[in-house]
Amino acid sequence: MASPVTPTPLLKDELDIVIPTIRNLDFLEMWRPFFQPYHLIIVQDGDPSKVIKVPQGFDYELYNRNDINKILGPKASCISFKDSACRCFGYMVSKKKYIFTIDDDCFVAKDPSGEDINALEQHIKNLLSPSTPYFFNTLYDPYREGADFVRGYPFSLREGVPTAVSHGLWLNIPDYDAPTQLVKPRERNTRFVDAVMTIPRGTLFPMCGMNLAFDRELIGPAMYFGLMGDGQPIGRYDDMWAGWCMKVICDHLGLGVKTGLPYIWHSKASNPFVNLKKEYKGIYWQEELIPFFQTTSLPKECTTVQSCYKELSKQVKAKLGKVDDYFNKLADAMLTWIEAWDELNPSTQLQNGK
Numbered sequence: 001m002a003s004p005v006t007p008t009p010l011l012k013d014e015l016d017i018v019i020p021t022i023r024n025l026d027f028l029e030m031w032r033p034f035f036q037p038y039h040l041i042i043v044q045d046g047d048p049s050k051v052i053k054v055p056q057g058f059d060y061e062l063y064n065r066n067d068i069n070k071i072l073g074p075k076a077s078c079i080s081f082k083d084s085a086c087r088c089f090g091y092m093v094s095k096k097k098y099i100f101t102i103d104d105d106c107f108v109a110k111d112p113s114g115e116d117i118n119a120l121e122q123h124i125k126n127l128l129s130p131s132t133p134y135f136f137n138t139l140y141d142p143y144r145e146g147a148d149f150v151r152g153y154p155f156s157l158r159e160g161v162p163t164a165v166s167h168g169l170w171l172n173i174p175d176y177d178a179p180t181q182l183v184k185p186r187e188r189n190t191r192f193v194d195a196v197m198t199i200p201r202g203t204l205f206p207m208c209g210m211n212l213a214f215d216r217e218l219i220g221p222a223m224y225f226g227l228m229g230d231g232q233p234i235g236r237y238d239d240m241w242a243g244w245c246m247k248v249i250c251d252h253l254g255l256g257v258k259t260g261l262p263y264i265w266h267s268k269a270s271n272p273f274v275n276l277k278k279e280y281k282g283i284y285w286q287e288e289l290i291p292f293f294q295t296t297s298l299p300k301e302c303t304t305v306q307s308c309y310k311e312l313s314k315q316v317k318a319k320l321g322k323v324d325d326y327f328n329k330l331a332d333a334m335l336t337w338i339e340a341w342d343e344l345n346p347s348t349q350l351q352n353g354k
């Protein structure tokens with residue numbers, strides 16, 4: 001009797017898993033059944049002389065700060081140090097069409113039936129099916145098994161648009177800001193919501209980087225996680241900045257962003273007092289940043305992600321430079337990022353992100 005053929009994991013040779021880390025990577029043991037077939041890109045932050053142990057049997061490349069400096073030279077200045085923002089270096093050096101990024105304190109969660117959740121498989125499903133940013137489907141993801149477009153949904157919009165980003169969520173430790181963490185230290189997220197939905201066009205959202213996947217060919221150059229951590233006045237806004245820039249560009253290029261399933265189990269609450277020191281400026285700056293992104297418009301001549309991003313950098317400098325000089329530095333770093341991206345990925349000057 002022939003042994004059952006194990007199905008080839010979806011996108012096995014078209015997806016890299018990017019992990020920012022300052023710790024050992026024992027968490028991979030729990031993910032082994034789901035991650036082992038895929039190539040890992042490990043971005044080691046902090047002291048490059050520290051040896052990061054990677055469990056046996058994983059196919060990976062590891063970059064520390066010395067490697068980043070060697071590969072990018074002076075352009076390495078755009079990659080953050082001592083902040084999880086460093087993960088975006090992994091997006092730049094990858095050669096694959098898709099990226100999944102996960103933190104090293106995120107584990108396999110269980111769904112209400114007690115089954116282990118293959119977060120990577122769900123992200124791939126999200127990315128391979130269209131998004132519906134132009135008209136909200138009240139039964140959520142219409143492309144999902146057992147669902148569809150509801151009555152009154154325009155047939156002219158049912159083809160949907162290509163999905164650029166899949167934003168997953170977290171059981172146990174929720175991704176709260178420091179003030180919320182301080183007032184609710186024991187709060188845990190126990191609510192499993194069985195839904196995936198497209199974030200409507202024109203709507204921003206707080207993108208969390210700990211359980212995130214995206215189509216690198218559609219939107220990769222916009223996934224810059226900014227200047228955070230060492231030497232910078234702000235931290236823990238890396239993923240937020242990337243999410244706002246990305247969403248404005250996705251809306252402009254007609255690409256979709258989804259949020260919801262899959263869940264991971266977030267195990268470690270980072271120190272709220274340390275977090276408060278990192279993020280406090282962001283808490284009041286964002287009251288000006290959000291209106292900036294909500295009112296930003298990109299000219300129709302911007303038909304590639306790179307050209308959109310360069311235009312965005314110009315507007316950041318013109319309109320946010322007066323909020324704080326940091327945004328002048330960030331605008332320059334956005335340009336350096338694109339130059340570095342194009343140097344490492346010469347063939348990705350795509351039209352309309354496609």
Ligand SMILES: O=c1ccn([C@@H]2O[C@H](COP(=O)(O)OP(=O)(O)O[C@H]3O[C@@H](CO)[C@H](O)[C@H]3O)[C@@H](O)[C@H]2O)c(=O)[nH]1
Nearest residue numbers: 020021022045082083084103104105209210236239270
């Ligand atoms: O200096 C650092 C600190 C951490 N890392 C790696 O980044 C991720 C996240 O670290 P951690 O789980 O300790 O922090 P959280 O507060 O839970 O992270 C969430 O907050 C967001 C703000 O950055 C972030 O997007 C979320 O991930 C781990 O893999 C650490 O090893 C690092 O590289 N450098």
Ligand SMILES: [Mn+2]
Nearest residue numbers: 103105268270
């Ligand atoms: Mn964490």
